[in-house]
Amino acid sequence: MLLAFDVGNTNIVLGVFKDHKLVTHWRMSTEKGRSADEIGIFVDQLFRYENLSLSEVKAVIISSVVPTIMYSLQHMAIKYCNTEAMVIGPGVKTSLNIKYDNPKQVGADRIVNAVAGVEKYGGPLIVVDFGTATTFCAITENREYLGGTIMPGIKISSDALFEKTAKLMRVELIKPDTVVCKNTAESIQSGIIYGYVGSVDYIVERIKKEMKWKNPRVIATGGLASLIASESKWIDTVDKFLTLEGLNMIYHLNKDKS
Missing domain, CATH: 3.30.420.40 (ATPase, nucleotide binding domain)
Incomplete structure (x- = not known):
């Protein structure tokens, strides 16, 4: 095992x-x-x-x-x-051609997601990982890792709002039924969730435009992926175990070629 x-x-x-x-x-x-x-x-x-x-x-x-x-x-x-x-680090085979200015600076999780994503779904591909930070990675059909974007995660944003304001309370990260809400807790939830959906969709749109990609697959993973994907117009698939599957792939890639 x-x-x-x-x-x-x-x-x-x-x-x-x-x-x-x-x-x-x-x-x-x-x-x-x-x-x-x-x-x-x-x-x-x-x-x-x-x-x-x-x-x-x-x-x-x-x-x-x-x-x-x-x-x-x-x-x-x-x-x-x-x-x-x-x-996962320098010297480990990934089958990717990493185009980052300094490949050593790419987070291990981003590389693993890219390996699993392009293997399972092909390219061009955008992988969005909703972790402590939210990362966006762009991968071509030729397994080229082009780079991406990093933004504060949903929980970080929520915690910052609570910690930096005197009267706003910490709220559960759930989606309210409406954007226009009639109490403070739901108003905060609305701003965090729907505001984050807007940010994600805008970044995906910019990646598509910059790469001149018409129909890339957009895969979401990470703890809060389903929450955002349910409202996003661009996320195609939620893959909860993308990173773990990528680790399995990389292990066998290196074992079989060792």
Whole structure:
């Protein structure tokens, strides 16, 4: 079995693959101070809950945008899975031609999403990942990663509004029925959700115009993808496990060519 870690600033998503099939997955909070043993024991409990055993894991792959947790994750793989983890970064084959000015600056999650997206859906392709930050990536039909856009995530925007205003309350991120609302809580929800939909659609439109793409596929992933996609006029598909599937693809791409 392959154990895949998608490490974001807010959450870590774990997936277990067997014969290229995602058999189970979990989400845990990203706590930068966790030791290898704390992570290992917690993951072991997750496996036991699903009647799985960590001893069945033969390989580990990690995509991370949080450098401070990497030492613990890598040592957890060695101690609890008896294997060195493959880490997405320089030297790992991705099958992409990365056109960024400095390819080392591209976030690991963006690369993994691009690999999975172009493999599953072809190109040209725009991948929108709704994480702590929301990222937009443009990939051609020739597997060229052209770059993209990064904007504050929905939760960051919501938290900033609450923290920087004296009288506005924190609200649940749900979609109200109308844009014109008759109470403060729904008015905030309306502004955050529908305002964000407008931002996403505008950026997608600009990417299409700049790339001169008429009908690119637009794929959304990440925790709040479904919420925004339900109102977006450009998002074609929500793929919840795009990043995990990309990790599985990259692992086997490197294993088969090693």
